[in-house]
Structures are given as C-alpha cells and as structure tokens.
Amino acid sequence: MVRAVDVIRKKRDGEELSAAEIDWMVDGIARGDVADYQWSALLMAIVLRGMDRSETVALADAMMRSGLVVDLSSIAGAKVDKHSTGGVGDKTSLVLAPIAAAAGVLVPMVSGRGLGHAGGTLDKLESIPGFRVDATLDRYREILRETGLVLIGQTAEIAPADKFLYALRDATSTVESVPLIAASIMSKKLAEGIDGLVLDVKFGNGAYLPDLADARRLAETMCDVGRSMGKKVVALITRMDQPLGLAVGNAVEVAESIACLKGEGPDDLTGLSLDLAAEMVKLAGLAGTIEEARGICERTIQDGSALERFRRVIAVQGGDARVVDDPELLPQPRRKVELKADRPGWISRLDARPIGEASMLLGAGRVRVDSAIDPAVGVILHKKLGDRVEPGEPLCTLLVDDEAELDRAREMIEGAYHLGEAGVEVPALIVDRLIAGGE
Incomplete structure (x- = not known):
C-alpha cells in the first residue's frame, strides 16, 4: 500500500519514485486523500532533490490523465x-x-x-x-x-x-x-x-x-x-x-x-x-x-x-x-508620454525585464493572478540594441491611462536603456x- 508520507520520505532522501507512486500521489488530488501540505512537502523535496527523466515523464503523464485528453481524430489533418x-x-x-x-x-x-x-x-x-x-x-x-x-x-x-x-x-x-x-x-x-x-x-x-x-x-x-x-x-x-x-x-x-x-x-x-x-x-x-x-x-x-x-x-x-x-478600433490610451535621450550614443544594452515591469505598473500586466488589466496601456520602443541615438530623440513612448505609477515606470525604463560610445552587434535570436x- 502506497502512503504519501513514504513517497515524501523517499524523495527527501534522493531516491527515484516509481510511476505507480507518482500516479497514486496525483490521483490523490481528486480522491482527496493526499493533503495540500503533503503535496507541498513533496514539491519542495523535488525542487531540492530533482527528478530524473522517467520520473518527469511519469509526472507529466499522470497530470495529463487527471482530466480529459481531447480527441481531435474526427478532424482530418496534422494538429x-x-x-x-x-x-x-x-x-x-x-x-x-x-x-x-x-x-x-x-x-x-x-x-x-x-x-x-x-x-x-x-x-x-x-x-x-x-x-x-x-x-x-x-x-x-x-x-x-x-x-x-x-x-x-x-x-x-x-x-x-x-x-x-x-x-x-x-x-x-x-x-x-x-x-x-x-x-x-x-x-x-x-x-x-x-x-x-x-x-x-x-x-x-x-x-x-x-x-x-x-x-x-x-x-x-x-x-x-x-x-x-x-x-x-x-x-x-x-x-x-x-x-x-x-x-x-x-x-x-x-x-x-x-x-x-x-x-x-x-x-x-x-x-x-x-x-x-x-x-x-x-x-x-x-x-x-x-x-x-x-x-x-x-x-x-x-x-x-x-x-x-x-x-x-x-x-x-x-x-x-x-x-x-x-487597428485604431483597438483600445487606445488617454495619454502618450515620450521618453527622450539626454545624450548621444549607441544602445549597448536594453534590459527586457524592467520594460515588462514598467508596462505592468502602467496596468498592462498582473501583480496577482486575479488582478485586472488595462488593455490600452503599454510601451512602444523607438530605439533598440545597436541603434544610434541623438539628444532629444525619443527612446520610447509610454501609453498611459492612470498616471499614479507613471514616474516609477519612467524610472524603470530609463534604467533599462544603456548607452555606449560604440555600436554593438545584435546577436542572433x-x-x-x-x-x-x-x-
């Protein structure tokens, strides 16, 4: 008989879990006889101890089979x-x-x-x-x-x-x-x-x-x-x-x-x-x-x-x-704010994460899963990696509805742009x- 505590201990000690043990733990979610705290313990053990290929395949397969596997065979063609x-x-x-x-x-x-x-x-x-x-x-x-x-x-x-x-x-x-x-x-x-x-x-x-x-x-x-x-x-x-x-x-x-x-x-x-x-x-x-x-x-x-x-x-x-x-029929922002270069140079680095975080602050993304978003706001870039820029040229335009976080968003984007004195090669994607x- 499989017990959650034994599965947790086994992974905690760095041992390989069998497909049957993984199936039992996943099925236990629907059965209701594996508690949240037991799965939490197993997840932490997996993070710390890892899983090999066969364990990962077994987990993906068990999670897939926990619900409906859609049958599209009635529709001819490769999906x-x-x-x-x-x-x-x-x-x-x-x-x-x-x-x-x-x-x-x-x-x-x-x-x-x-x-x-x-x-x-x-x-x-x-x-x-x-x-x-x-x-x-x-x-x-x-x-x-x-x-x-x-x-x-x-x-x-x-x-x-x-x-x-x-x-x-x-x-x-x-x-x-x-x-x-x-x-x-x-x-x-x-x-x-x-x-x-x-x-x-x-x-x-x-x-x-x-x-x-x-x-x-x-x-x-x-x-x-x-x-x-x-x-x-x-x-x-x-x-x-x-x-x-x-x-x-x-x-x-x-x-x-x-x-x-x-x-x-x-x-x-x-x-x-x-x-x-x-x-x-x-x-x-x-x-x-x-x-x-x-x-x-x-x-x-x-x-x-x-x-x-x-x-x-x-x-x-x-x-x-x-x-x-x-495309003008799509939601439009109330205000557009340009962020301009204060000196000449070449864009030597443009960090993606602060651009995304600034867009999120303006309302385009979520801090929590249940957060509402504003479809009209965001950022339009005018200069990217390898581009030449002169003083007063726009680096980007912020699309804004609620200005409460505008200053923070502007600071984040300013920090994302790095200017150098020489051009850089843009690497292949x-x-x-x-x-x-x-x-």
Whole structure:
C-alpha cells in the first residue's frame, strides 16, 4: 500500500519514485486523500532533490490523465501547437498561428494569461473588442474544423491536477524546478489532442529562466517527455535579453501582430514568428525541409492568406474583425508620454525585464493572478540594441491611462536603456534547435 508520507520520505532522501507512486500521489488530488501540505512537502523535496527523466515523464503523464485528453481524430489533418516559456513583447503566437493555419496546419492553441513582467496571449486576444477565449470542448472542435485555428484558454477539463499543483508551487516557492516546469507545460499541451508541438524556450534577463544552461535543460527535458509519449517535439532556444518587437502591452501588441501579417512588422518579431511557424509546417509533414517550410510560410504573408485567416478566427470567436483593417478600433490610451535621450550614443544594452515591469505598473500586466488589466496601456520602443541615438530623440513612448505609477515606470525604463560610445552587434535570436520524435 502506497502512503504519501513514504513517497515524501523517499524523495527527501534522493531516491527515484516509481510511476505507480507518482500516479497514486496525483490521483490523490481528486480522491482527496493526499493533503495540500503533503503535496507541498513533496514539491519542495523535488525542487531540492530533482527528478530524473522517467520520473518527469511519469509526472507529466499522470497530470495529463487527471482530466480529459481531447480527441481531435474526427478532424482530418496534422494538429500542431506552439508554446513559449514567456518573455517581454512575446506575441509570436498571434503571428505564427494564422501563418501556420494558412499553410495547412491545424492549430489548436490553448494559451495562458500573463503574470508579472511577461505578457499572456489570452490578455492580448481579449483586447480585441468582443473576442472570446472561453469555449466548451465541443465549440473548440467546431472552431478548429471551421477555421483550422482556435485560440482559447485552458478549460477545467484539461489537466486539473496541474492547476492544483501550479497554485501550490506559486504559494510554496517551488516554481523554479525544471522537472516541475516541464511536466506542467507538457501535461497541458499533450492533453489538447495534438500530434506535434513546437517549443520556444527563452533565456535572458526578460525570461523566467535567465541562464542558457537552465533553458537548454528545460528544452531537453520537454523533448524527452514528448518523445516518451509518442509526440513529435521541436524546441528552439531563443534570447530574451531585450523585448521582442517594438510593442509591449496588450492592444498595442495585437496591432503590431497585424502589422507583421501585413508584412510591415519589426524584423525580429517577423523572423522568429516565421521560423516557429516553419517548424510547425514541417512537423505537420507539409514540407520536406525547414527551408521549404519557411518559404511556404513567407508566401502566406505575401498573398494575404495569413492575415485573412486571422480576420476569420477573430470573427468566429466573437471579436470585431474590423481591427485587422483599422487597428485604431483597438483600445487606445488617454495619454502618450515620450521618453527622450539626454545624450548621444549607441544602445549597448536594453534590459527586457524592467520594460515588462514598467508596462505592468502602467496596468498592462498582473501583480496577482486575479488582478485586472488595462488593455490600452503599454510601451512602444523607438530605439533598440545597436541603434544610434541623438539628444532629444525619443527612446520610447509610454501609453498611459492612470498616471499614479507613471514616474516609477519612467524610472524603470530609463534604467533599462544603456548607452555606449560604440555600436554593438545584435546577436542572433535563435541559439539552438532540439528535436524529439523524428523529423
């Protein structure tokens, strides 16, 4: 007979847990016979002692099976999703999802909300007037069948054990654990009914994992979990030292995403979105090489089919699709405040985290899970790493409604910009590519 106290002791002493023990502990959440404090103790033991590959796979599998595993087999075609570990200005989902769908991939995307300095896809989507991110699983299937793309939040039926454990980890300082992060992400994603998954694992001062070695370990672990569960998984390890694109916020990021789909967006955001979409196209078996896949994706922007796909999914999910043609219909701030350079130089560093935190202070993000957000506010960058700046030139524009935190936000952004006397080379965004489950 398995007892929670024995499982806790075993992990405390650095021993490997069996799949049966992990299953019993996860099932105990629904049974109600494993107390919160017992799971809290086990989580801390995992943080301190770690988990090997087989334990991590077993935990992800048990959490996935704690709820409904969606069956999308009635919809013909390869289903591929993308997940990012989060960053500042990271709006690639809004760009790559319609690109991949227009290229023929079925994209059932279940996304999350922002917390702290990093934004969330759902908050950005909800800045579109009328857009609904809540849907029953039947409606989820209908939208996917109708548009080839669906953008919703996690439902109560998907991986409920993860929701329970995520809240406990947040309350017990047990978030920073690669096995726990990997199991949490993969349990949700693999419950969506997908055939393949593309991961964007970020590192740097604007990421949740600042260190490249930790990001690589997380990417490798998630690829291992995917391989063990019979799924094709590709992970790109990417930099998040400065914000991605020029817009940080919610409505302002939707507007920038629309610009990308029109072929008018920032090069870094457009390039990474195309690279990730190309991985999705290749995983779906719609191209033989990554170069061919990227060409297919580029054509969806050139011929307007990606933009039209975004317009279509907005309408089907209840949103005002006119924003595609007129982004001014998105929520607008009451005031715009320029932050100008006081001396000449080159941008030698632009720290992403304080930009994200300043945007959060203005109201674009959450301090707590239940915090309300203001969709209109945020930051628009005019100068980034490697750019030349002269005195009086605007570095960025703050989009403001409530001025209570304006001075603090301004100070944070001023501290994020570092000027030097010589130009610097902007490093490539993608550092590595890992694959599991075969090409």
